[in-house]
Structures are given as structure tokens and as C-alpha cells.
Amino acid sequence: MTKARLERFRARRVKANARERTRMHGLNDALDNLRRVMPCYSKTQKLSKIETLRLARNYIWALSEVLETGQTPEGKGFVEMLCKGLSQPTSNLVAGCLQLGPQSVLLEKHEDKSPICDSAISVHNFNYQSPGLPSPPYGHMETHLLHLKPQVFKSLGESSFGSHLPDCSTPPYEGPLTPPLSISGNFSLKQDGSPDLEKSYSFMPHYPSSSLSSGHVHSTPFQAGTPHYDVPIDMSYDSYPHHGIGTQLNTVFTE
DNA sequence: TAGGCCATCTGGTCCT
DNA sequence: AGGACCAGATGGCCTA
Numbered sequence A: 001m002t003k004a005r006l007e008r009f010r011a012r013r014v015k016a017n018a019r020e021r022t023r024m025h026g027l028n029d030a031l032d033n034l035r036r037v038m039p040c041y042s043k044t045q046k047l048s049k050i051e052t053l054r055l056a057r058n059y060i061w062a063l064s065e066v067l068e069t070g071q072t073p074e075g076k077g078f079v080e081m082l083c084k085g086l087s088q089p090t091s092n093l094v095a096g097c098l099q100l101g102p103q104s105v106l107l108e109k110h111e112d113k114s115p116i117c118d119s120a121i122s123v124h125n126f127n128y129q130s131p132g133l134p135s136p137p138y139g140h141m142e143t144h145l146l147h148l149k150p151q152v153f154k155s156l157g158e159s160s161f162g163s164h165l166p167d168c169s170t171p172p173y174e175g176p177l178t179p180p181l182s183i184s185g186n187f188s189l190k191q192d193g194s195p196d197l198e199k200s201y202s203f204m205p206h207y208p209s210s211s212l213s214s215g216h217v218h219s220t221p222f223q224a225g226t227p228h229y230d231v232p233i234d235m236s237y238d239s240y241p242h243h244g245i246g247t248q249l250n251t252v253f254t255e
Numbered sequence B: 001t002a003g004g005c006c007a008t009c010t011g012g013t014c015c016t
Numbered sequence C: 001a002g003g004a005c006c007a008g009a010t011g012g013c014c015t016a
Helices: A003-036 A049-069 A075-083 A088-098 A150-156 A245-254
Strands: A121-123 A142-146
Touching: A003 A049, A049 A075, A049 A088, A075 A088
Parallel strands: none
Antiparallel strands: A121 A142
């Protein structure tokens, strides 16, 4: 290889590296956008990539469950759905983030009676200190309990909007907050059952029955007939080998 | 110190 | 040829 060819090769490699960096930054930006529309978003305590993907999968599943059943998710069950497959720290984070007390407050109105965002079911700046959980490192946590779009509420018979969607999403994200849903269509968002179909792992938070008051997630199946996996979260979390994000994506969507 | 997570570099493969 | 995508390797940072 002549010196000139070597230099050309080096230059090409440098350019390819730069492109790869840019590509990965784009991927990370997309992940950040995904984090922002998750039910548990914190700028300071970022979910890892793999946990973000898992939580997103659960969130989509939970929302499609709401659409399908037309039932308001019961608080504990909702948390359980979101926590399926997450690591214990993340599960604790989500649980602590979403549990407001013994009574489900999932449908509590946003405290800021903003005419624009009045429709969003969310609780902002919620600091939760659970007696059974470690001190929350997340601190100032912005929580979206159910950041549902009007069509979701319409399906629940609780819609009060027109066709205009209130923009309650975080600024940088310009895409839709909810996946394209086709209720009458030929496809279903949800697979046949729950995200934990594959029994390679199964996790149902296993806590004392006084779960909520003790800051734990009580294992109440969200959906009647949902198999009860009486497995502690920490026992069921499988540590995945260190793969690239592509592999992680594959892992998440085949789970 | 080990393990988890991440960014980056790199070479391979596929496509235009 | 060059770009996009992917996965393996590597090293840094952080935390338990």
C-alpha cells in the first residue's frame, strides 16, 4: 500500500468514524425523545437505553390494554405492567414515581388547570418518599401517570376534547405521543397476551400484601386471567450480555 | 474491585 | 466508491 493509498484509507476511516458518531448521536437523541414521553421521566436520573426500551414496550402494552378493555387502569396494576421486565432499581424508580398512595390517583387532574393541558393526566414535580424504598435519587421528578391522547379518553368515555390535540408533550419532541392505534383495523398493538409472553423471564413484583402503604408494588394482575408470576423482581431480572444497541433492540422486541 | 453503562473506533456487509 | 447499518472490541466513568 503506497503512502498515498494509506492516507486515502485513513481519511476515509476518519470520515466513516465521524458519520458513525453522528449516527449514534441521532439514535441517542431518539432515545432521549422516547425517555421524555415515558411515564417516568427525569432529566437527572436518566433511564438506561435498555431500560428505556423495556419501559416503552410496557407502556405501549399498558395503553393498548386500556384501549382494549376500556377500563381505567388500577394504580397498582398499572405500575406492575410498567415494571415488567425492568431491573429492580428501575422498577423501584417507576413504582416510587407513580405510586401516590393507597388510593389510585391515576385519573387525578393536572394540578395546573391549564386550559391546554387540562386534559393530560399527569402529576408534575411529585416527590415520593416510600418507606420501603431507598431514598429517591431522582428528586425532582416529572411524572406522567397517563399522558394519554384524547382518542384514548374517547375510548374510555371520558373525552372532552375536540379534534385539536392539546400539546402537552415536552418541547423537543414533535412526534405523536401515542403509537398509531387501529382499534377497528386488522392489526393489534398487543401481542397475544402480555409482554412477558416469553417465559424465559417472568416477573411479578413480589411484595407483602400491605404493599402500597409500605411502598411496594403489590401483585395484582391488571387483567383478569393474567398469569400470576410470583417471582421477586430482583430474582427475575436477567442481566443481558453487553450487546450493541441493535442487539438490545432485538432483545427487547423479542421479549 | 467488579459490574453496568456508555461512547467511540473499527471492519464487515449490503445497497445505491 | 461511498454511505448506512451492524456488531465486536476497548477504555472510561460511576456505583455498590
